[in-house]
Amino acid sequence: MDELDLLKKDWNKDKAEYKNFSDKDLYPMLHRKSSSIVKTLFYISIAELIFWILINTIPYFVSDDYKAKLDSIYDNDVFMVSLTVLSYLIIILFIYLLYKSHKAISVIDDAKTLMRKILNTRKVIKWYVIYNLVMAFVSMIIGTFYGINHDPELSSHVASFSRMQMFSFSAFMVIFIGIFVLIIWLFYRLLYGILLKRLNKNYNELRKLEV
Amino acid sequence: MDKELEHSFIEQMQKHQNIVHKVCRLYTNNQDAHNDLFQEITIQLWKAYPKFRGDSKFSTWMYRVGLNTAITLYRKSKRRIKTEAFDALQYKIKSTEYDDTEEQQLKLLYDAVHQLNDIEKALVFLYLEDKDYREISATLGISEVNARVKMNRVKKKLRTILNP
Structure with missing residues (x-):
């Protein structure tokens, strides 16, 4: 006889092996908080949104100097204003995509679809983080060049650089920004790696079957 | 959610809770973890219950939600010991x-x-x-x-x- 058939015979014996939960046990269960991975992912995505919005807006409200500088730029630069509007539109787009992907997750889907939808949500967050990292990288470079071109003190400083000094300055900037981006990227790998390790493993197991 | 819905849900759970127990038996190794997973599956079933329509049997539904919770949604409790x-x-x-x-x-x-x-x-x-x-x-x-x-x-x- 097949091993599993032996197991099946035993499995379906009606044994009172499990503690039967009574109504009294079951009612409170309905009102307890879930600790599902979707919930954790949801909180993380909200935290991501808020974190990056704060990073982008706090300097404006905290530093008067920065605010004055930005205001003067915005007053006469249509390009910068439209860029800012665009960045807010992108954030709204991400919020919409996140909302949509979270809404799509349903526990009554089949296992593979459910996993795919959860991983989709994670993908949206991933792109949001990549978008912010790229923006941070680009704005740091633009900021540096803008500073060199518009700040008389800094530009005279840079003008007096020898070629070697200029090279080290650029190299330092690139390395500094690179390390900054790398650290944030590693942090995300770790965060989602731990959270979704099991899910990824199971999803790949199911996908492997279809190859 | 209204009381009537709650009542009918508990009734279904009473009838079919063995299915959830069996899922827990396969995916956990001790009583604490078993109860933890049972709790989470119950929450997931309850959350999805308003979507449950009489066209499929509740028990059929339980297999899906139970397995989805055990395989995908449930975050392993730290209490669980590998034995x-x-x-x-x-x-x-x-x-x-x-x-x-x-x-x-x-x-x-x-x-x-x-x-x-x-x-x-x-x-x-x-x-x-x-x-x-x-x-x-x-x-x-x-x-x-x-x-x-x-x-x-x-x-x-x-x-x-x-x-x-």
Whole structure:
């Protein structure tokens, strides 16, 4: 006889092996908080949104100097204003995509679809983080060049650089920004790696079957 | 949610809670973890209950939600202790000392099933619950042919675990 058939015979014996939960046990269960991975992912995505919005807006409200500088730029630069509007539109787009992907997750889907939808949500967050990292990288470079071109003190400083000094300055900037981006990227790998390790493993197991 | 809905849900749970217990049995190793998972599956069932329409049986529904929670949604409790490897060792020593009685073989079998991965356990579970390949494939989201192929591999794997 097949091993599993032996197991099946035993499995379906009606044994009172499990503690039967009574109504009294079951009612409170309905009102307890879930600790599902979707919930954790949801909180993380909200935290991501808020974190990056704060990073982008706090300097404006905290530093008067920065605010004055930005205001003067915005007053006469249509390009910068439209860029800012665009960045807010992108954030709204991400919020919409996140909302949509979270809404799509349903526990009554089949296992593979459910996993795919959860991983989709994670993908949206991933792109949001990549978008912010790229923006941070680009704005740091633009900021540096803008500073060199518009700040008389800094530009005279840079003008007096020898070629070697200029090279080290650029190299330092690139390395500094690179390390900054790398650290944030590693942090995300770790965060989602731990959270979704099991899910990824199971999803790949199911996908492997279809190859 | 209104009381009536709550009441009908509890009634269904009373009738079919054994299915949830069986899922917990396969995916956990101790009573604490068992109760933890039972709790989470109950919450997920309850949250989805308003979407449940009479067109499918509640029990059919439980298989899907139960397995989805165990495989995907549930975050393993820290309390869970890994004991299966140790138990397997013990049983193997015993099995050489005693006759291969059915009881002994069953113990070994349950232990072997515990060593399977999450997806393989799901297949075994549905098989033990007498689900046909159509339902197995619909629950897991794979084709019927692949469900069959995988099932055969699982049987083979179990045999290897039992007779290394």
